[in-house]
Amino acid sequence: MAPRALAATLDTLSTSPADDAARGPARLLDVYRMLANVRQLDTSAVAWQRQGLIPGYAPMLGQEAAQVGAGFAVDKTRDFVFPSYREMGVAYTLGVNMVDYMSTHKAIWHGGLYDPVASHFAPFQAVVGGSVLHAVGWAHGQTLNGASLGGLGVGLAFLGDGASSQGDVHEAMNFAAILKAPVVFFVQNNGWAISVPTEQQVAGGSVAARAAGYGMPALRIDGNDVLAVLEATQRAVAHARAGLGPVVVEAMTYRRGPHSTSDDPGRYRTLDDEKIDGGEDPLRRFRSVLVEQGVADASFFDKSDADAQTRADEIRDGVVALESRPGSEMFDFVFQESTPTLGAQARQWREESEHV
Amino acid sequence: MSESTKSATLEIVRETPLLQLSMQQAINRALGEILDTDDRALIFGEDVGLLGGVFRVTDGLQQRFGANRVFDTPLAESGILGTAIGLAMAGFHPIPEVQFDGFAYPAVNQIITQLARMNYRSRGTLPMQVTLRVPSFGGIRAPEHHGESLESLFAHVPGLKVVSPANPQQAYHLLKHAASMPDPVIFMEPKARYWNKAGVDLAADEDIASLEGSVIARPGKHATLIAWGAMVSRCLQVAELAAEDGIELEVLDLRWLKPIDEAGLAASISRTRRAVVVHEGPHTIGLGAEVAALVSQSCFDTLRAPVERVTGFDVPYPSGDLEDEYIPNIDRILFGVQRVLEYRRG
Ligand SMILES: Cc1ncc(C[n+]2csc(CCOP(=O)(O)OP(=O)(O)O)c2C)c(N)n1
Ligand SMILES: [Mg+2]
Numbered sequence: 136m137a138p139r140a141l142a143a144t145l146d147t148l149s150t151s152p153a154d155d156a157a158r159g160p161a162r163l164l165d166v167y168r169m170l171a172n173v174r175q176l177d178t179s180a181v182a183w184q185r186q187g188l189i190p191g192y193a194p195m196l197g198q199e200a201a202q203v204g205a206g207f208a209v210d211k212t213r214d215f216v217f218p219s220y221r222e223m224g225v226a227y228t229l230g231v232n233m234v235d236y237m238s239t240h241k242a243i244w245h246g247g248l249y250d251p252v253a254s255h256f257a258p259f260q261a262v263v264g265g266s267v268l269h270a271v272g273w274a275h276g277q278t279l280n281g282a283s284l285g286g287l288g289v290g291l292a293f294l295g296d297g298a299s300s301q302g303d304v305h306e307a308m309n310f311a312a313i314l315k316a317p318v319v320f321f322v323q324n325n326g327w328a329i330s331v332p333t334e335q336q337v338a339g340g341s342v343a344a345r346a347a348g349y350g351m352p353a354l355r356i357d358g359n360d361v362l363a364v365l366e367a368t369q370r371a372v373a374h375a376r377a378g379l380g381p382v383v384v385e386a387m388t389y390r391r392g393p394h395s396t397s398d399d400p401g402r403y404r405t406l407d408d409e410k411i412d413g414g415e416d417p418l419r420r421f422r423s424v425l426v427e428q429g430v431a432d433a434s435f436f437d438k439s440d441a442d443a444q445t446r447a448d449e450i451r452d453g454v455v456a457l458e459s460r461p462g463s464e465m466f467d468f469v470f471q472e473s474t475p476t477l478g479a480q481a482r483q484w485r486e487e488s489e490h491v
Numbered sequence: 492m493s494e495s496t497k498s499a500t501l502e503i504v505r506e507t508p509l510l511q512l513s514m515q516q517a518i519n520r521a522l523g524e525i526l527d528t529d530d531r532a533l534i535f536g537e538d539v540g541l542l543g544g545v546f547r548v549t550d551g552l553q554q555r556f557g558a559n560r561v562f563d564t565p566l567a568e569s570g571i572l573g574t575a576i577g578l579a580m581a582g583f584h585p586i587p588e589v590q591f592d593g594f595a596y597p598a599v600n601q602i603i604t605q606l607a608r609m610n611y612r613s614r615g616t617l618p619m620q621v622t623l624r625v626p627s628f629g630g631i632r633a634p635e636h637h638g639e640s641l642e643s644l645f646a647h648v649p650g651l652k653v654v655s656p657a658n659p660q661q662a663y664h665l666l667k668h669a670a671s672m673p674d675p676v677i678f679m680e681p682k683a684r685y686w687n688k689a690g691v692d693l694a695a696d697e698d699i700a701s702l703e704g705s706v707i708a709r710p711g712k713h714a715t716l717i718a719w720g721a722m723v724s725r726c727l728q729v730a731e732l733a734a735e736d737g738i739e740l741e742v743l744d745l746r747w748l749k750p751i752d753e754a755g756l757a758a759s760i761s762r763t764r765r766a767v768v769v770h771e772g773p774h775t776i777g778l779g780a781e782v783a784a785l786v787s788q789s790c791f792d793t794l795r796a797p798v799e800r801v802t803g804f805d806v807p808y809p810s811g812d813l814e815d816e817y818i819p820n821i822d823r824i825l826f827g828v829q830r831v832l833e834y835r836r837g
Contacts, residue, residue, distance in 0.1 A: 242811025245635035261634045300565035330542035331563050403541045462816035465806045480804045
């Protein structure tokens with residue numbers, strides 16, 4: 136799927152990122168290391184599911200460049216990310232505790248066990264399009280708080296091509312544009328929403344194109360080119376940070392794996408389709424760039440991949456060690472201030488289930 | 492229908508060879524027959540076409556009936572229900588699917604403010620023959636919102652009928668019946684039971700009356716367990732265990748959650764004189780409260796104990812690891828039975 140109308144929309148953003156270190160070699164190597172980490176953890180998680188360690192997982196194979204590129208553009212001291220359920224790569228890049236993140240896939244706690252406030256990464260959530268309006272509200276809160284030195288904190292909403300069909304997402308875009316909220320709508324257009332291809336999902340073929348109707352700028356980029364993603368997201372964030380309002384970034388990528396470990400893509404696409412539509416592997420692409428620029432060589436890649444394996448193994452040990460939460464926690468987090476009825480139910484649960 | 496005719500029907504059923512179908516297959520078969528016989532019927536939702544739905548309930552239907560009759564929609568539940576309403580106004584009989592119970596929530600506005608009221612608003616001139624299929628309830632260790640119990644919410648809304656089959660035979664016949672009704676019906680499929688096979692008698696649907704109200708899934712005399720959906724089979728297990736101790740539990744499968752079979756409840760409980768309602772949904776203002784109120788009213792003089800409720804707790808449906816703590820398990824149901832059996836007045 137070739138990215139369309141790329142250059143035309145880039146010009147609409149006059150701001151450039153404050154931090155140009157992204158182009159420096161050290162940063163490039165960091166980006167590769169993170170791509171390797173994410174690829175390894177993702178591949179491992181699929182294996183964990185096959186081994187019975189976790190009941191299910193939604194792989195992000197093929198979307199590493201989109202997620203890591205976007206993640207590197209986030210200032211985790213003041214921005215806030217609103218993910219869906221496939222943003223493992225964004226979480227990893229932001230430094231979210233990955234054992235705690237993976238706990239949701241081990242069916243331990245729906246939102247994951249990581250601290251969303253400390254991580255600047257909202258709880259994992261499964262409702263498609265469900266958190267996009269939250270990004271707008273949070274971002275408007277930053278406007279109300281007033282810009283600190285260096286500009287506003289930016290809310291980044293992560294959504295898919297499928298999610299772009301939800302009414303909530305259209306409402307979010309309109310609210311954001313009306314409020315001039317510092318939001319980046321980061322759309323990973325990975326070609327599929329389970330079995331439904333983007334052509335049957337997104338009328339007009341582009342989520343970015345809708346932005347014009349809401350009077351906001353949009354960038355439609357090659358989501359498998361990690362540097363293009365990084366630069367576009369940095370520009371979008373800088374635009375929002377400067378108080379100029381929301382931006383849509385549509386990263387054209389491809390879901391190379393199944394929708395989830397219980398999906399069977401053979402029912403709706405062929406291996407040939409996958410090969411053609413998937414294009415070149417985003418990691419391999421970035422490796423070529425690094426080699427061409429003389430920034431990295433085979434030994435660097437080998438070392439990075441080996442380190443990624445070590446980190447994935449460490450995370451696996453952590454996930455293995457994770458124990459179920461006590462059943463009493465079902466009652467503990469319903470309210471800040473619990474109720475007598477709930478207290479009585481918790482006691483009854485203890486008597487009948489723990490026999491105490 | 493009286494008890495004697497019911498058991499007579501059962502006898503006849505046993506003589507004909509039964510098809511062994513899972514509930515998922517039984518529903519698939521019913522949907523195929525509906526599309527075959529009612530050319531106004533349409534099936535649509537997320538991934539119901541080529542994929543056949545995430546539970547394969549619509550497997551093969553698009554191939555058989557074409558993409559005009561069975562089609563994938565964009566990913567928007569409010570859109571699915573809202574367009575279903577318009578299609579019904581145009582004279583079609585939509586049978587939309589929401590992929591999981593928890594994703595009916597984005598459609599709740601259209602369901603409550605529009606679907607449920609159109610007949611009333613239009614003074615009966617715009618009937619809503621819409622059958623909304625909802626894979627329902629928990630028990631499959633799924634992610635958040637993939638295991639919710641919405642029956643109280645839907646049953647509370649004037650203008651909606653609600654039904655939940657407990658086995659493949661019921662699923663097949665109740666769905667065909669629901670789809671033929673001129674009003675909106677929420678069809679709650681117990682997803683934890685999709686893969687369990689049981690005998691289905693395809694010819695047993697001549698008698699519409701047998702598809703209304705509740706059924707006695709197991710006769711007994713010491714207390715009645717009232718359940719629906721996946722909890723029926725769990726209550727049957729409980730009754731089996733209790734029988735080993737000489738306690739004969741009747742299991743009443745409510746089936747229709749709206750309208751509720753008041754007469755069926757009264758008939759059973761006036762005999763057993765004790766009742767335990769079992770459901771997965773939260774306790775407070777759960778459907779068990781309605782059942783308890785109805786039973787207290789109809790059986791006040793004969794009840795030996797207050798109606799017990801064994802239910803989910805007033806907490807969001809927990810993650811897979813804790814779901815066995817949440818869904819009424821055999822122990823908790825037995826505790827409820829014990830309470831009604833040991834209750835002493837005064
Ligand atoms: C409101 C809602 N409806 C349905 C679902 C079931 N579902 C989960 S993911 C998905 C497809 C999402 O596609 P997209 O937004 O493109 O994200 P992707 O899975 O490609 O990352 C669907 C239909 C859901 N989780 N939430
Ligand atoms: Mg997608």
